[in-house]
Structures are given as C-alpha cells and as structure tokens.
Amino acid sequence: MWSRRGHGWRIAALTTIGTAIVLPLVVFVLGPNMPPGKGTPVATSQVTDNTVLLVVMTPFTVFILVYLGYALTAFRAKPGEEGLDGAPLRGHFRSQVAWLASTTAAVLFLAIFGTTELLADNGAGGGAGPNPVTKPGGAPLPVQVIGQQWEFTYRYPTYGGVETATLVLPVGRKIAFHVTSLDAIHSFWAYELGVKADANPGVDNIAYVETKKISTFHVRCAELCGLWHGYMSDTGHVVSDADFASWIAARKRQFAPVMKYLPKYSSSYNPDPTFRAG
Amino acid sequence: MRRRRLVEFNLLTGVVLGIVGFYVGWWLGHLVKAPSLDYFDDTGQNDIALFVAYFTGVVGFLVGLGFANYPVQRMLGKPPSLREKETEGIGRYFGLCTDHKVVGIQYLIGIGAFIFIGGLNAMLIRFELLRPTHLAWNGNNYLTLVGLHGTMMMGMMTSGILGPFANYFVPLMIGARRMAFPRIEALTFWLLMAAGTILMTALAFGGFPTGWTGYAPLSVQANMGMDAYIAFFALVGLSMTLLGLNMLATVITMRAPGLAWGRLPIFVWGTVSTSVLMLLAAPVLISTLFMLALDRTAQTGFFNDQAGGSPYLYENLFWIFGHPEVYILALPGMGIVLELLPVFSRKPLWGYRLAVTGLLGITLLSFLVWQHHLFVSGINADLRPFYMLSTELISLPTGFIFVCALGTLWAGRIRLTVPMLFALAWVFNFLIGGLSGVFLSDVPSDVTTHGSFFSMAHFHYTIMGGLVFAFFGAVYYWLPKMTGFELDERLGKLHFWVMFLAFNSTFGPLLVIGFLGMPRRVVTYAGYLQGANEWVSVSAFVLGASMLVFVANLVWSQVFARVPAGANPWGSKSIEFQLPSPVPVHDFDRIPTFGPDPYPYGGIEEAGFDGTRPAVSPARPTP
Numbered sequence: 001m002w003s004r005r006g007h008g009w010r011i012a013a014l015t016t017i018g019t020a021i022v023l024p025l026v027v028f029v030l031g032p033n034m035p036p037g038k039g040t041p042v043a044t045s046q047v048t049d050n051t052v053l054l055v056v057m058t059p060f061t062v063f064i065l066v067y068l069g070y071a072l073t074a075f076r077a078k079p080g081e082e083g084l085d086g087a088p089l090r091g092h093f094r095s096q097v098a099w100l101a102s103t104t105a106a107v108l109f110l111a112i113f114g115t116t117e118l119l120a121d122n123g124a125g126g127g128a129g130p131n132p133v134t135k136p137g138g139a140p141l142p143v144q145v146i147g148q149q150w151e152f153t154y155r156y157p158t159y160g161g162v163e164t165a166t167l168v169l170p171v172g173r174k175i176a177f178h179v180t181s182l183d184a185i186h187s188f189w190a191y192e193l194g195v196k197a198d199a200n201p202g203v204d205n206i207a208y209v210e211t212k213k214i215s216t217f218h219v220r221c222a223e224l225c226g227l228w229h230g231y232m233s234d235t236g237h238v239v240s241d242a243d244f245a246s247w248i249a250a251r252k253r254q255f256a257p258v259m260k261y262l263p264k265y266s267s268s269y270n271p272d273p274t275f276r277a278g
Numbered sequence: 279m280r281r282r283r284l285v286e287f288n289l290l291t292g293v294v295l296g297i298v299g300f301y302v303g304w305w306l307g308h309l310v311k312a313p314s315l316d317y318f319d320d321t322g323q324n325d326i327a328l329f330v331a332y333f334t335g336v337v338g339f340l341v342g343l344g345f346a347n348y349p350v351q352r353m354l355g356k357p358p359s360l361r362e363k364e365t366e367g368i369g370r371y372f373g374l375c376t377d378h379k380v381v382g383i384q385y386l387i388g389i390g391a392f393i394f395i396g397g398l399n400a401m402l403i404r405f406e407l408l409r410p411t412h413l414a415w416n417g418n419n420y421l422t423l424v425g426l427h428g429t430m431m432m433g434m435m436t437s438g439i440l441g442p443f444a445n446y447f448v449p450l451m452i453g454a455r456r457m458a459f460p461r462i463e464a465l466t467f468w469l470l471m472a473a474g475t476i477l478m479t480a481l482a483f484g485g486f487p488t489g490w491t492g493y494a495p496l497s498v499q500a501n502m503g504m505d506a507y508i509a510f511f512a513l514v515g516l517s518m519t520l521l522g523l524n525m526l527a528t529v530i531t532m533r534a535p536g537l538a539w540g541r542l543p544i545f546v547w548g549t550v551s552t553s554v555l556m557l558l559a560a561p562v563l564i565s566t567l568f569m570l571a572l573d574r575t576a577q578t579g580f581f582n583d584q585a586g587g588s589p590y591l592y593e594n595l596f597w598i599f600g601h602p603e604v605y606i607l608a609l610p611g612m613g614i615v616l617e618l619l620p621v622f623s624r625k626p627l628w629g630y631r632l633a634v635t636g637l638l639g640i641t642l643l644s645f646l647v648w649q650h651h652l653f654v655s656g657i658n659a660d661l662r663p664f665y666m667l668s669t670e671l672i673s674l675p676t677g678f679i680f681v682c683a684l685g686t687l688w689a690g691r692i693r694l695t696v697p698m699l700f701a702l703a704w705v706f707n708f709l710i711g712g713l714s715g716v717f718l719s720d721v722p723s724d725v726t727t728h729g730s731f732f733s734m735a736h737f738h739y740t741i742m743g744g745l746v747f748a749f750f751g752a753v754y755y756w757l758p759k760m761t762g763f764e765l766d767e768r769l770g771k772l773h774f775w776v777m778f779l780a781f782n783s784t785f786g787p788l789l790v791i792g793f794l795g796m797p798r799r800v801v802t803y804a805g806y807l808q809g810a811n812e813w814v815s816v817s818a819f820v821l822g823a824s825m826l827v828f829v830a831n832l833v834w835s836q837v838f839a840r841v842p843a844g845a846n847p848w849g850s851k852s853i854e855f856q857l858p859s860p861v862p863v864h865d866f867d868r869i870p871t872f873g874p875d876p877y878p879y880g881g882i883e884e885a886g887f888d889g890t891r892p893a894v895s896p897a898r899p900t901p
C-alpha cells in the first residue's frame with residue numbers, strides 16, 4: 001500500500017494542477033460573462049466582484065472535489081476487506097489548523113473586499129435607505145420609482161414632478177432612484193443597470209447609478225406583491241440628452257391637464273390603507 | 279390488564295371531534311360584531327370566525343386523541359396511567375402513544391405524506407413554467423401553489439429528521455428508554471398533523487399570495503387563505519418549541535451513567551444544537567404570526583406604516599426566526615452525515631471536537647445574520663458590512679463540518695452502500711449550496727441575486743440537496759432497524775442515482791437562470807429563458823419520479839419481500855445496532871454501559887494513539 005504521506009502529496013499536486021487549469025478559465029472565460037453585464041459602472045464592478053468571489057472559491061472547490069474523488073478511489077474497501085476497519089485516526093492537528101487558517105483568511109478577505117466595494121460604489125446599486133452612507137459627488141438626477149399593485153410609475157421632481165409609466169433616463173448622468181410604494185412591498189430591479197431596491201410604503205429607499213451608454217434595460221418587480229406580480233415588468237430606456245429633453249417636455253405637455261389631480265411630489269405617499277385586494 | 283372502554287380515544291375520535299370543533303368555532307366566531315369589522319359582511323371574509331374555528335378544531339382534535347385524559351384524571355384525583363398504548367400491535371400507531379419508537383414511526387409516515395404533497399405542488403409549479411406565458415394556472419393559483427409548496431416543506435421538514443430519527447434513536451443512543459416528556463413528544467407529532475391539514479384548507483378559502491415568507495402588508499390584505507398559513511405556521515412553531523424543549527431536557531438529564539457529553543454520538547450533538555435553535559427561534563415566529571393575525575382581525579397596526587407600525591418590523595421578526603430556521607433544516611443533516619461516514623468508512627469520526635464546535639458555532643452565529651435577507655430593503659443600510667461579515671463567518675464552522683467529513687474518509691475502508699452514497703451526495707450538494715451562498719452574502723453581488731431564481735436554487739441546494747439527501751441516507755440506514763426488514767439495495771441505488779443526477783440537473787441550471795435575471799415567484803418570464811426552463815422542468819419531473827422509485831422500494835421491501843434485516847446489517851458499532859430489529863418495546867433489558875468513544879472502529883494499537891485514554895470497549899449493552 002502507498003504511504004499516507006504519498007496520498008497527501010498526490011492530493012496537493014492534483015489540487016494545484018486543477019487550480020492552475022481552472023483559474024484562468026474562471027478569470028478569462030467565466031468572469032467576463034458574469035451577471036449583470038457591463039451596462040453601467042456599478043454593474044461593471046458587480047461583474048468584477050462576482051469574478052473575485054469565483055477566484056477565491058476556486059482553490060477550495062478544486063481541493064474538496066479532488067479530495068473526494070481521490071478518497072473514493074484510493075480508500076475504497078477492496079474485495080475481501082469488507083469486515084475490516086480503517087485506520088483509527090481521530091484528527092490531525094496541523095491539517096485542522098491549516099484548514100482553519102485558510103478559510104479564515106478567505107472569509108476576512110471577502111468581508112473586507114465586499115465592504116470596500118459597497119462603499120466605493122455608493123451602495124453598489126442596492127437600495128441604501130433614506131440616508132445613504134456614501135453619496136456620489138455632483139448633483140444626481142432624482143427619479144422617483146413608485147411601486148404599486150401592479151406596475152411601476154416614475155416621477156421626475158426636477159421636471160415639475162411629472163409622473164410617467166415608462167422609465168427614460170439621459171445617458172452619461174448620475175441618477176438617484178428614490179424608491180417607494182403605495183401598497184405592498186415591491187422591489188425595483190433594473191437588471192442591466194445593476195440596480196435593485198425594495199419599494200416599501202412610507203419609505204424613501206435610495207439607489208445610485210450612472211448611465212453609460214444608450215440602451216434599453218429590463219425592469220422587473222423582485223418582491224412578491226400579489227396577484228399580478230408575475231406580470232409586473234417593463235422596459236426602460238437610456239437615451240441621449242437631446243432625446244431625453246424632448247421626451248420629458250412632451251410628457252409635461254401631455255400630462256399638464258392631470259397634474260392638479262396628482263398629489264404633490266413627496267418622498268413617500270399616504271394611500272388609503274383600508275382596502276383589501278387579492 | 280387494560281379495561282376496554284366503550285369509546286376508545288384514537289385518531290377517529292380525534293378527527294370527529296376536530297370537525298365538530300371547527301364548526302362550533304365557526305359559528306361562535308360569527309357572533310363577534312364591531313363597527314370596524316363591518317367589512318366581514320360585505321366581503322364574506324370573516325377572519326375571526328376562521329381563526330376561532332381553527333382553534334376549536336385543533337382543541338377538539340387533541341381531546342379526541344386523548345390528550346385531555348391525563349390532566350383531567352389528575353384533577354379528579356384518580357391516579358392515571360403514566361404510559362399510554364405502550365404495547366404491541368398496530369393500534370398504537372393510530373393515536374396518542376408515549377413510546378418514543380412509535381412516535382418516530384408516526385412522524386416518518388405522517389411527515390412523509392405531507393412532504394409528498396409538497397413535492398406534488400412542486401411538479402405543478404414546474405409544469406406552469408414550461409411556458410414563459412400563462413399555461414395552466416392563473417396568477418392566484420400559481421402563487422398559492424408556490425406558497426403551499428414552500429410553506430409545507432419549510433414547516434414539515436423542520437421536524438423531518440428530529441421527528442422520526444431523533445425521537446426514535448436519541449433515547450437509545452443515550453441509554454434512556456424514553457424521552458423526558460413522552461406525552462409532549464406525542465403532542466408535537468399530532469400538532470404537526472393538525473397543522474398540515476389546516477394548511478391544505480387554504481385551498482378552500484382562496485389560497486394565499488405571499489409565498490412562505492408571508493410579508494406584510496400583502497399578508498394583511500390577503501384573503502382568508504392567509505389565515506390557514508398563519509394557523510399552520512403558528513402550530514408548527516409550537517410543535518418545534520416543544521420538540522426542542524423535550525430533546526434538550528432528555529439529553530441534559532437522562533443520559534446513562536458515565537455517558538459524558540464528549541462521548542455522545544455526533545447525531546445527538548446535531549439534535550442538541552437544532553433543539554437550541556428551535557427553542558429560541560420558534561417562539562419568535564409564533565408571536566410574529568400572532569401580531570399578523572391581530573392586524574388581520576382586530577385591525578391593529580403592527581405592520582401598517584400609517585398606523586404607527588412598519589412592514590420592516592414584520593421582515594425583521596420573520597427573519598429573526600427565519601434564518602435560525604434554515605439552520606434548523608441544515609444541522610440535523612450534518613449530524614446524520616457525520617454519523618454515517620464513520621460507519622461506512624469503518625473509522626472513528628475525524629475531529630470529533632471540531633465537529634461539535636462547528637455545530638455549536640453555527641447555532642450561535644445563525645442568530646446574528648438575519649438582515650442579510652434585507653440587503654436591498656433600505657433598512658439599516660449602514661449595518662450591511664456587519665451582516666456581510668457575520669454571514670461569511672458562518673462558513674468557518676460550516677467548514678469544520680466539511681473538513682471532519684473529508685477527514686473521516688481518509689485512509690478508511692469505504693463501502694459505497696446506499697446510505698453512504700446519500701451521505702457523500704450531501705457533501706457535494708452542500709458544497710454547491712455553500713458556494714452559491716457566498717454570492718448572496720456579498721452585498722454587491724446580492725443586488726443581482728436577491729429575490730431571483732439564483733437564491734431559490736441556492737436554498738434548494740442546501741435544503742433539498744443537504745437535508746433531504748441526509749434524510750434518505752438516514753432512512754436507508756435506520757429503517758431496517760425500525761421495521762426489522764431490509765430495503766432493497768438495487769432499487770435503493772437506482773433511487774439514489776436518478777435522484778442525484780436529476781436534482782443537479784434541475785437546480786444547477788436554475789442558478790444560471792437566476793443569474794440571467796429571472797425573479798422568484800413569477801408565473802411569466804422572459805421568452806429567451808424558455809429553453810432553459812423546459813430543461814429544468816423535465817429534470818424536475820424525473821426528480822419527482824425518483825421519489826416513486828423510493829415509494830416502490832418501500833412498499834416492495836416492507837410489505838411483500840420482507841427480508842429480515844438482522845440486528846446489525848451494516849456492521850455498525852452504534853448502540854442501536856446492538857439491539858434486536860425492530861427494537862423491543864422496552865428498548866433494553868438493562869441500561870447499557872458506554873465506552874469513551876462512540877466510534878470504536880479500528881484497533882487502538884494501530885493508531886499510533888497516545889494511549890492516555892483507556893482502551894476502547896465496544897459500545898455494547900451488557901445483557
């Protein structure tokens with residue numbers, strides 16, 4: 001029989017080789033295809049983030065799979081050995097310490113890395129509550145997202161508080177989404193922008209993003225909100241400055257007659273609570 | 279000798295009194311009138327009546343089963359019997375029985391049936407998702423199916439291992455002959471059966487739209503089916519609390535002389551840590567649901583932001599329970615796997631203390647992570663780094679479990695029996711579950727994955743791939759001990775391989791589908807995802823079919839073939855395998871003595887062991 005030391009070296013070697021093969025694949029093939037794509041700076045850094053997570057996981061995964069495969073071939077009971085016991089090992093201090101040290105290092109790295117990414121990206125596209133810890137410089141364009149059963153509407157406070165049923169954003173601008181709800185909890189998910197923020201009644205949940213290129217993106221509700229939740233999706237547009245200006249001017253004209261029926265723009269609204277729906 | 283009574287208390291009387299109680303309560307509830315409740319008449323939705331009906335129905339059911347006899351006789355000053363139905367015969371399975379082995383088998387059958395229903399729901403869900411647009415169910419029915427599936431599974435599987443296997447084997451493993459509170463033990467089971475039935479009645483009241491999480495304010499708006507969800511989960515919570523309490527009391531106070539904590543089999547440690555979680559987390563669930571029920575009936579405003587409450591409050595309370603809950607589902611699986619690996623590697627458990635530390639570490643940390651479910655909700659956004667750290671820290675104790683599992687294989691003599699295959703599959707599946715969890719714990723990454731099919735696939739990897747695989751490992755390992763008859767090995771291997779491959783082929787692609795932007799709980803999805811969803815659905819049907827292989831195996835081997843298993847079919851050194859199969863009513867003739875090591879495999883000389891501990895004596899009851 002091979003010595004136990006031999007087993008250890010072979011597993012170490014296989015793990016190293018396996019990692020050396022898989023890592024480049026992860027970095028160069030899988031990584032660039034990670035979600036949510038490179039539609040905005042925030043989305044791009046989420047892609048980077050996902051790639052880093054994959055890289056950190058790779059050696060551990062390869063080790064465990066190699067070990068499993070190796071153990072199941074090398075340590076199988078041979079015919080005739082069924083009644084016999086294996087070696088009565090009850091632990092091995094050095095390998096336990098090595099395991100603890102490497103997993104701890106990985107975990108601390110992940111936590112620190114995630115925190116820096118979160119702060120550097122002003123909340124990384126996630127809903128950061130009414131008073132985000134970090135804010136982008138300059139004056140982002142505020143856009144209010146109002147979740148309601150079962151659609152999103154959008155208000156542009158800097159354009160007279162006009163409310164529209166489609167989301168149109170100017171390109172190359174920092175945007176501050178102010179997400180709120182009139183009824184149940186919804187979640188505003190603009191996939192390609194790398195934005196997700198829950199819409200809670202009475203809460204102004206802010207998420208920052210910067211648009212990068214002229215494009216369309218998917219909007220879906222990502223929190224179960226009742227009967228038609230499965231149909232609560234639409235398409236948003238990132239357009240040139242000129243297109244945006246003419247679009248919003250047209251909307252202001254179009255909705256001018258009904259503006260007086262809209263509630264005044266506010267960070268959240270008080271709908272009638274005494275209703276009951278499916 | 280027992281006197282024959284005119285009316286025997288059993289399942290039949292329980293069901294009859296349960297139904298009577300339900301209608302009495304329904305009528306009583308309609309007597310409640312108040313101006314703020316006028317809408318009851320307008321909408322035909324009288325939540326108060328339904329809650330009262332569920333309550334009186336459950337009480338009637340329990341009285342019919344005979345749970346009132348003992349307290350009543352005590353109050354009347356008559357000395358009641360301490361044991362009930364602890365006899366031979368099939369009748370003891372259909373009523374209140376205080377034999378821990380009977381309760382274990384009751385759990386196995388009862389919970390198994392409800393989990394089967396939950397699985398059927400999953401098939402119906404996957405059927406709808408064959409097409410990106412509406413196919414078979416409308417929005418309400420689809421959501422009800424998702425809610426029924428998720429709630430039934432989460433409610434029943436919490437006791438999926440502790441119920442059948444801890445009730446049956448922990449008293450044996452600690453040399454106790456019974457649980458600390460045998461009547462409470464029986465009560466936990468019958469509460470679950472009442473709960474499961476109540477959840478099914480949601481269908482008669484229009485279903486419920488909230489999934490298993492029941493977020494307010496949607497759950498406050500929802501129609502009467504929601505009350506079934508509330509009653510179900512509150513009863514499950516009660517059952518869990520009592521189960522945890524009973525297990526802890528048993529292990530703490532009833533270990534055989536000389537059975538120190540460090541000598542307990544690791545499965546007992548898995549049970550202890552799970553019980554701690556149950557005891558501390560489940561009461562939070564009960565209180566939360568009570569508040570929700572008040573919001574729905576008495577028009578309080580706990581979760582109504584315009585009445586001084588907040589939907590965040592519900593989310594927080596739910597996950598303060600909910601995250602420990604997911605570890606209530608994970609820890610027993612770990613206990614089972616670490617129990618099985620030594621038997622089939624023929625080695626002691628590698629790193630016993632590390633494994634115990636892992637289980638206890640998970641128990642502690644799981645109370646400190648709940649807001650990772652609320653990373654994009656806008657609440658406590660400044661605390662997200664903390665919850666990110668605490669969540670990632672859980673991978674350390676979880677890593678202990680992994681390294682102990684791997685170490686146990688080292689230089690063993692591995693036999694790939696059916697239970698061993700399931701235990702090894704746990705290692706693989708839980709690995710994927712853990713890796714996908716890393717994405718969810720990282721806030722920037724969670725912005726995409728939260729609320730998507732990715733997170734759904736993640737928790738199926740940990741619960742289905744983890745707990746359910748461990749559950750089947752336990753079934754194949756212990757069922758011959760419980761019934762005395764072997765399970766068929768060939769059918770078992772077929773079951774395993776179909777289930778393992780179909781499982782990965784179902785939930786692996788779902789991770790990708792989630793990454794590509796498909797949310798959970800939606801009845802329609804983007805057209806470009808149809809191909810992938812069809813693949814997943816077909817795999818899911820195969821996965822469902824693998825369960826039929828198991829049922830066939832069960833029926834064939836236990837009803838028709840009936841090959842006697844013998845006392846120790848696996849050559850296990852665990853104490854229960856030193857007893858006859860099935861275990862006799864009185865468990866042991868004499869309380870056994872226990873050696874210092876629960877896994878005395880391999881000679882001590884060969885080990886290069888430092889020899890400070892006394893020589894290993896096999897854990898065998900002295901006759």
Ligand code: HEM
Nearest residue numbers: 400403424428431432435489490491741742798799800818
């Ligand atoms: C036959 C195997 C199973 C299949 C094919 C399956 C399939 C599914 C699917 C497709 C969904 C998502 C529906 C949606 O979000 O639109 C789902 C949700 C869920 N499943 Fe399963 N499942 C299976 C087994 C299990 C098991 C064993 C458990 C737990 C013990 C479980 C727990 C859940 C939970 C908690 C949800 C979430 C429900 C919600 O969104 O509220 N499932 N399942």
Ligand SMILES: [Cu+2]
Nearest residue numbers: 186221225232
């Ligand atoms: Cu919605």
Ligand SMILES: [Cu+2]
Nearest residue numbers: 601648650651
């Ligand atoms: Cu959690």
